[in-house]
Amino acid sequence: MSIALRGVAKQFGEFAAVENIDLDVPTGALIALLGPSGCGKTTLLRIIAGLETPDEGQVLFDGRDATLWPIRDRNVGFVFQHYALFRHMSVFENVAFGLKVKPRRERPAPKEIQNKVRSLLELVQLGWAGDRYPAQLSGGQRQRVALARALAVDPDVLLLDEPFGALDSQVRHELRRWLRRLHDELHFTSIFVTHDQQEAIEVADTIVVLNRGRIEQSGAPGEVYDMPTSAFVHRFLGQVNELPVQMRGGRAYLGPIDISPAADHPPGAPDDIALIRPHEIEIGPEESGWPATVVAVRVIGPIVRLELCAEGQPPPERLEAEVSRERYEDERFGVGQKVGLRFRRWQVYSANGAAA
């Protein structure tokens, strides 16, 4: 089922949770709504689910106006961050719930319900846990039960509200990959909310970045990461270094580095800033670039993060650079060492955050 939002807006008292949202989710897509807390992503998901009614605008399901449909008629599966499993029911009963509450003429026979629940529990690798109670399961297992329960009613759309937010990083990683596989196998339309850019990039086909109730940018993960259209998106999708662009004699500089030749960057206004990701900083011998001192080295598995104090930079401001572990083993950067910096890529934004 395809979903479309047209000019959707919702206020809570004085607070505008979402404003004038237009969004198209094609059938079978897996979309991430990404943004900081308070950006309106959960409200948007709840509007699609029918848990909130928008003040303005329309929600279209397969082109039909579903704005006022009650949640039980929408055939959506909803998964909460804290699982919302029914504590007084066994895992089996939880998964069977959606089948057992169907009106009599639609309700499958008890035998069918049993088979369906069993196969769903197998699908989420919890075939052994049918008789357990939610309190006896770990967080990751509970979330898989919640998913199986949502899938039991064959939803057209699966909506997930920070589904892995309460889990530790190992389990998160596993569940993300598992959700992606499940989506590829079952082909339902999925929308999930997250504040974790890595999760969005790993799982989704399309990322919709939200900020203050509005869509900042949407696109494929690689596109949004590599070509952010605003400083907000650039900052939100990973680590960045921020440097003021200095204008000297009609040319633009970052420290001593002249960045004006780049044809796609117009000369720039005085308050422009450049954003550079840590892996876009190249480190060479001192005379090869902007002179800097290594002030801290941290080995993080396959990468090594260096904190650098560049010449002419006010002392509290540091640049963060990342080099591969192999490179680090070869060069042995140490604290206090003098190096030279060059920038492989950068993006200039005007003071209001728009791409320059």
Next chain:
Amino acid sequence: MGAADVRGAGHSGAPGRLLLMTGALLFLALFLVLPLLVVFAQALAKGAGAYFAAISDPMAWAAVKLTLTVAAIAVPCNLVFGVTAAWAIAKFEFRGKSTLITLIDLPFAVSPVIAGLVFILLFGSHGWFGGYLRLHHIRVIFAVPGIVLATIFVTFPFIARELIPVMQAQGREDEETALSLGATGWQTFWRVTLPNIRWGLLYGVLLCNARAMGEFGAVSVVSGHVRGLTNTMPLHVEILYNEYNYSAAFAVASLLALLALITLAGKSFLEWRQPELRRAAAPAHDRTRREKT
């Protein structure tokens, strides 16, 4: 941190713990167990014969029946009201919510005697509705309806107060999930909401019932103390006591205490029968209230 560390971490070590426990137990013995024993001892002071004579007295039986009848009407009324009010307060935002919470607490704040007087003012022969009631030959004050009204008023907050925090802590997610799975509002209430609050509800009902059977002040004002007709057990105990009929007074009092003990035993039995549910009712540590984004 190991368990031993936790125990040693407080400034009260083993002697402190012993002191606290002894203190609590002594207090319990002095103010709860001892009076209860005295009631039964006094009731049986003149022998079992006198005891059974006292409790099989028709007037005593009438009081027992009236008390049970009043509780049987008042508790279900407050059950329906309490669940409805707690549901509305815990699960929805609306104007006047804090006023409603304050109003629910009113019977706790107001002396029961005043509650009784309010009903006299409303339904007494010189009260607001007195003329109308007299015209239609309906007796409220100095009759069973008045006693029921006063009891409902006094026991009104117990169930709602017990449920509101439970329902607020649970949030709306379970209900929202049930609805998204296609359940109707009615199915959601019976299959999800009610099981989630059943222990809070049971506690509320027990407290409400205990108070309904034991209420003295408000009932005393509206009852008129007509023996065999409008005397509840607490009123009957008082009358017997004032007549210096101590053993009979304590015999009826012991029945009242027994009713309370039976309800407590009933609750323990239910909990013991269903350990799975007891665990399920334990506060969920993994639930935090959903933050609105």
